[in-house]
């Protein structure tokens with residue numbers, strides 16, 4: 001008998017094959033089947049792995065394969081229906097970012113997974129990067145002093161998405177990292193942007209977030225930049241940390257540099273800012289593929305019943321900020337107050353479950 005965890009991957013486009021490769025490399029996992037509406041993409045993956053079964057229809061995959069878990073890497077418009085069907089079929093679910101198209105969909109999935117005792121994890125890959133984890137650890141330790149601001153730039157000549165704008169496509173990465181570092185959700189969201197190429201689909205956006213502790217964050221996302229930029233800066237009152245994803249090894253640098261206002265001065269002529277130029281250092285960080293770490297976390301949560309690092313609630317927090325950003329975009333960048341029910345970040349186990357979710361699986365095309 002094969003005791004390995006049986007996994008099916010849905011979506012064999014750009015990202016799905018990376019998930020197949022990583023799950024396939026885990027000793028306790030058997031990638032049993034893949035699914036894609038597009039026969040060409042399906043064949044592309046089937047040719048690379050022996051023993052894999054292929055399906056063009058997700059319902060067939062669920063009916064014919066004895067799977068423990070389903071991994072969903074399709075465009076966001078299909079996330080909710082596919083994940084809901086998988087949860088109703090009692091499969092653990094790893095759902096790519098952005099989790100769904102609305103917060104209502106996310107809440108339904110979280111409640112359904114809780115009700116059925118299933119793992120629901122969201123693919124916020126960057127939180128599984130050792131370098132990003134180190135950045136978050138340093139920010140939280142207070143080593144930077146008080147945070148003055150955060151800036152995240154994710155720019156390149158983009159893989160244009162048809163169903164979502166650049167904020168919904170790229171900002172989930174920035175938002176998941178920033179909210180983990182600040183350990184809170186914002187209280188106000190602003191977003192401005194332009195649709196330059198596809199009418200109605202913004203390909204460049206500037207998002208700004210204000211947090212309860214007065215930390216201010218800006219996020220720039222673009223599919224139009226000729227150069228690729230993946231940089232995240234946390235400026236503190238004592239030090240600054242810069243993460244550069246494109247650096248092959250030394251992704252994190254800490255600058256012991258700051259500027260202070262002198263406490264007092266007698267005349268305007270005496271006034272001088274106090275600049276401090278100290279050392280810059282690079283922490284040693286163990287290299288490993290973030291996506292592999294994510295896949296390992298999913299498997300371990302299924303095996304132990306523990307909560308994923310990127311649980312449904314975190315996916316929901318990101319979607320709620322994106323909804324506020326969309327509202328602000330419609331409103332020429334106006335401030336959208338961001339309310340939530342509880343004062344600090346919740347996890348899936350804090351979610352109350354609606355009894356109605358025990359019911360039958362809704363029918364509809366997948």
Ligand SMILES: NC(=O)c1ccc[n+]([C@@H]2O[C@H](COP(=O)([O-])OP(=O)(O)OC[C@H]3O[C@@H](n4cnc5c(N)ncnc54)[C@H](O)[C@@H]3O)[C@@H](O)[C@H]2O)c1
Pocket residue numbers: 010011012013014015016035036037038041056058072073074075076078082096097098123124125169366
């Ligand atoms: N975590 C990350 O770092 C990361 C990186 C890239 C993409 N993603 C996410 O992965 C998802 C997929 O992105 P992509 O760039 O691979 O898209 P893609 O368009 O390249 O591939 C999606 C595939 O899903 C298939 N598909 C669509 N609906 C389907 C359905 N109902 N049943 C079966 N197959 C279906 C399509 O035929 C296509 O082959 C998106 O949610 C995206 O945001 C995550």
